[in-house]
Amino acid sequence: MADVLLRGIGITRRWGGVVAVNGVSIELARGEVHALIGTNGAGKTTLVNVLSGEVAASAGSVELRGDDVTGWPQPRRARSGLGRTYQRNTIFPQFTVLENCRLAAQARYPAPWRWWEDASRCAPCLEAARAAIARTGLNDVADRQAGLLSHGEKRQLEIAVCLATSPQVLLFDEPLAGMGAEETERMLQLLAGLRSNHAILLVEHDMDAVFRIADRITVLVDGSTIASGSPAEVRANADVQNAYLGHA
Amino acid sequence: MSARTAIIAAAALSLALFPLFGGKFGVDFVTKTMVFAILALSLELLVGQVGLICFGQAAFFGIGAYAVVLLTPKASAAPVLWLLPAAVAAAASYALVVGALSLRTRGVYFIMVTLAFSQMAYYVAHDTPLGGGTDGIYLNFVPSAGPIDLAHAVPVYYVTLACLVAVFVFLAVVMRSRFGRALAGIRVNEQRMRAAGFSTYPYKLAAFVLSGAIAGLAGFLFAVKDGFVNPELMAWHISGAVLMMVILGGIGHLHGAVLGAFAFTLLQEFFKSNGVFGDFSKHWALGVGLSIILVVALLPRGLAGRRG
Amino acid sequence: MDSATFAVQCLNALQYGLLLFLIASGLTLIFGVMGVINLAHGSFYMIGAYMAYALAPALGGTAGLGFIATLLVGLVLAIVLGYALEWTFFSFLYEREHLQQVLMTYGLILVFEELRSLTLGDDVHGVAVPAWLSGSIPLGGLMSYPVYRLFISGVCVALALAMYAVLSRTRLGMAIRAGSTNREMVASLGIDVKQLFRVMFAAGVALATLAGMLAAPVSSVYPGMGSQVLIICFVVVVIGGLGSVRGAFAAALLVGAVDTFGKVFFPQAAGVLVYVLMAAVLLWRPEGLFKAT
Numbered sequence: 033m034a035d036v037l038l039r040g041i042g043i044t045r046r047w048g049g050v051v052a053v054n055g056v057s058i059e060l061a062r063g064e065v066h067a068l069i070g071t072n073g074a075g076k077t078t079l080v081n082v083l084s085g086e087v088a089a090s091a092g093s094v095e096l097r098g099d100d101v102t103g104w105p106q107p108r109r110a111r112s113g114l115g116r117t118y119q120r121n122t123i124f125p126q127f128t129v130l131e132n133c134r135l136a137a138q139a140r141y142p143a144p145w146r147w148w149e150d151a152s153r154c155a156p157c158l159e160a161a162r163a164a165i166a167r168t169g170l171n172d173v174a175d176r177q178a179g180l181l182s183h184g185e186k187r188q189l190e191i192a193v194c195l196a197t198s199p200q201v202l203l204f205d206e207p208l209a210g211m212g213a214e215e216t217e218r219m220l221q222l223l224a225g226l227r228s229n230h231a232i233l234l235v236e237h238d239m240d241a242v243f244r245i246a247d248r249i250t251v252l253v254d255g256s257t258i259a260s261g262s263p264a265e266v267r268a269n270a271d272v273q274n275a276y277l278g279h280a
Numbered sequence: 281m282s283a284r285t286a287i288i289a290a291a292a293l294s295l296a297l298f299p300l301f302g303g304k305f306g307v308d309f310v311t312k313t314m315v316f317a318i319l320a321l322s323l324e325l326l327v328g329q330v331g332l333i334c335f336g337q338a339a340f341f342g343i344g345a346y347a348v349v350l351l352t353p354k355a356s357a358a359p360v361l362w363l364l365p366a367a368v369a370a371a372a373s374y375a376l377v378v379g380a381l382s383l384r385t386r387g388v389y390f391i392m393v394t395l396a397f398s399q400m401a402y403y404v405a406h407d408t409p410l411g412g413g414t415d416g417i418y419l420n421f422v423p424s425a426g427p428i429d430l431a432h433a434v435p436v437y438y439v440t441l442a443c444l445v446a447v448f449v450f451l452a453v454v455m456r457s458r459f460g461r462a463l464a465g466i467r468v469n470e471q472r473m474r475a476a477g478f479s480t481y482p483y484k485l486a487a488f489v490l491s492g493a494i495a496g497l498a499g500f501l502f503a504v505k506d507g508f509v510n511p512e513l514m515a516w517h518i519s520g521a522v523l524m525m526v527i528l529g530g531i532g533h534l535h536g537a538v539l540g541a542f543a544f545t546l547l548q549e550f551f552k553s554n555g556v557f558g559d560f561s562k563h564w565a566l567g568v569g570l571s572i573i574l575v576v577a578l579l580p581r582g583l584a585g586r587r588g
Numbered sequence: 589m590d591s592a593t594f595a596v597q598c599l600n601a602l603q604y605g606l607l608l609f610l611i612a613s614g615l616t617l618i619f620g621v622m623g624v625i626n627l628a629h630g631s632f633y634m635i636g637a638y639m640a641y642a643l644a645p646a647l648g649g650t651a652g653l654g655f656i657a658t659l660l661v662g663l664v665l666a667i668v669l670g671y672a673l674e675w676t677f678f679s680f681l682y683e684r685e686h687l688q689q690v691l692m693t694y695g696l697i698l699v700f701e702e703l704r705s706l707t708l709g710d711d712v713h714g715v716a717v718p719a720w721l722s723g724s725i726p727l728g729g730l731m732s733y734p735v736y737r738l739f740i741s742g743v744c745v746a747l748a749l750a751m752y753a754v755l756s757r758t759r760l761g762m763a764i765r766a767g768s769t770n771r772e773m774v775a776s777l778g779i780d781v782k783q784l785f786r787v788m789f790a791a792g793v794a795l796a797t798l799a800g801m802l803a804a805p806v807s808s809v810y811p812g813m814g815s816q817v818l819i820i821c822f823v824v825v826v827i828g829g830l831g832s833v834r835g836a837f838a839a840a841l842l843v844g845a846v847d848t849f850g851k852v853f854f855p856q857a858a859g860v861l862v863y864v865l866m867a868a869v870l871l872w873r874p875e876g877l878f879k880a881t
């Protein structure tokens with residue numbers, strides 16, 4: 033039995049009259065990359081927002097490592113090992129790459145009352161930060177201001193900042209957006225490397241990449257799951273071909 | 281020692297030596313300006329470090345000042361060791377209540393709500409017997425401070441300078457602590473901080489209360505210096521002036537706040553001076569208003585600019 | 589409290605609330621559509637009141653048509669002022685940070701206050717109620733209610749209805765409502781956004797100024813009136829929800845009621861109750877009671 037780290041059960045999210053996500057269930061197991069695909073506006077990002085805790089579910093529940101976290105705010109879920117990246121860059125442009133990661137890592141070692149201590153001396157923060165930077169291949173630019181990085185490097189930093197908090201569940205929202213072939217290749221290798229120790233949800237539009245790296249795929253159309261299974265099963269699924277792949 | 285640290289040290293030294301040749305008016309003026317510099321530093325913590333634009337700093341300033349007068353017994357002096365923490369605590373308490381409510385809002389709402397709560401304090405001072413009404417209240421006895429005679433201008437000057445230096449150093453240390461770095465992260469991207477696992481509301485509230493406490497300290501010093509408090513200390517014009525000092529000096533630097541306090545106070549004195557404007561000096565607010573508009577329009581980074 | 593006194597207080601609350609709505613609606617729309625927070629909005633109210641005081645003698649006093657003439661001339665001047673202000677000053681504020689908007693409009697308040705001080709002085713003035721509106725309507729056996737206050741409420745209601753009609757029935761209104769949610773979309777629909785903003789701003793100024801002119805006979809004319817009303821309007825807008833005219837209406841009436849009845853039942857608490865109301869709303873619904881229109 034796979035080690036399921038994150039479970040979304042019957043998640044529904046309504047905005048006024050619109051149902052953005054309609055009774056979607058999803059499981060993320062350690063050692064698996066679970067891709068989430070669908071047309072624009074299908075509800076993928078909303079689902080990720082519900083899983084991460086930024087947005088409350090209108091119905092359904094979320095379980096993280098066995099705990100019911102449906103009522104937990106996002107920071108609490110993050111501290112329990114749930115990390116995410118965003119479609120747009122949410123890095124801190126004014127800080128260096130190292131400081132970006134160090135600050136994120138600090139969430140695990142907050143100690144806010146020690147006002148006299150220099151934050152940049154926080155050893156565990158620095159250790160986690162350097163590990164994340166090495167993992168994402170940003171060692172050469174560790175001391176550069178984040179705003180001055182190339183687009184690809186910024187997307188890598190987006191992931192590094194997420195990894196710096198040592199999460200076990202990773203929710204990646206379109207990490208390949210705007211990347212060229214070489215950068216995409218590097219990112220896919222990074223994902224493959226992360227796979228064994230983490231449960232990964234990958235929201236992506238790049239179908240080649242998805243079918244290369246995913247162990248499971250869930251297809252969302254208009255907020256509902258129309259197919260879920262191994263890549264081969266999904267590719268062969270007639271509904272998916274009609275709704276999505278045929279037009280890709 | 282970097283150039284900037286050298287300049288700051290030189291400025292502190294000049295301030296320390298000033299009373300030797302400043303004269304009575306000069307000492308009084310610089311003391312008042314230093315008090316406003318402390319107030320500006322309290323606001324810089326919120327505006328510059330956390331990115332919270334508070335338009336209600338006057339309330340905490342005024343409460344600190346009123347606490348001095350209201351807590352001093354009618355017939356004797358109160359020990360400063362007790363009175364100072366009490367005044368700061370009073371201001372911090374109100375900051376806790378206002379912050380807890382205001383921080384539930386964002387952006388423009390936050391500005392309006394902090395202004396409204398500050399007005400509430402103003403009305404309590406202005407319209408209720410607690411505040412002594414528009415006439416204000418006199419301080420009968422300055423706090424007793426052992427060998428330091430707070431009834432005289434020069435000791436008060438040095439006490440104020442010491443507080444200014446202490447607050448400056450304290451804030452500089454706090455801003456590079458984990459707490460301070462977290463605040464900076466919240467300013468740049470609060471959502472990312474939450475996604476990393478920081479519960480941002482308690483951080484913001486702590487910063488707000490700390491800011492209110494420092495403003496209360498400034499109020500304490502003002503009351504001790506002037507020996508008199510009135511509701512105008514809580515007028516929103518004070519909040520506006522302090523905000524202006526922070527932006528004039530340049531957001532993002534502690535020394536910007538101090539620089540802005542001196543620059544704004546000098547600007548105000550310039551427009552108030554009979555020598556330059558004669559009878560028209562009665563309308564000094566016109567010059568100040570136009571200056572504010574011009575400075576913000578043309579020098580949005582202020583005199584000292586903003587760091588990254 | 590007997591029913592006649594209660595009726596009087598209700599009418600007072602209504603009149604105060606409606607007047608607040610007139611001012612707050614401009615403030616909330618200007619922020620909702622143009623994204624500008626204008627601290628100087630209260631100054632227009634003050635300007636309106638002082639205009640009523642200054643224009644009245646020149647236009648035949650407050651007898652007969654003189655009062656109507658004063659209102660109309662004042663309205664025209666206000667529209668011109670609003671148009672010119674938007675063009676020369678506010679149009680530069682749209683893309684700026686809130687902090688800059690706050691400070692620049694704060695500077696503007698100081699400028700307005702001093703200009704008024706230079707031209708009309710700092711004294712407190714009264715403005716006489718026009719003769720044809722100066723009677724009272726009997727309420728119950730012992731009390732009566734001033735006709736003029738009913739007149740104010742009537743004008744405010746008429747304007748509120750007109751505003752509702754414009755916002756929901758006209759193309760201009762549609763553009764405004766669209767603009768409050770999506771500025772770029774409005775431009776891409778071929779609507780001249782610059783003109784739209786200018787018109788809207790002038791309308792907001794006109795409403796606030798008119799409120800000041802109407803209020804002058806009952807509240808007297810004094811230097812601090814702009815600041816005072818501004819902060820109450822902030823409370824109204826926070827409670828009602830920024831950008832929502834409906835919210836401003838509901839909140840203004842609520843604030844009017846709390847302030848009026850509060851002063852009756854708790855005279856010592858005086859103006860503080862309105863802030864307590866705001867605190868309560870913040871606890872319950874920090875984004876305000878209504879979403880943007």
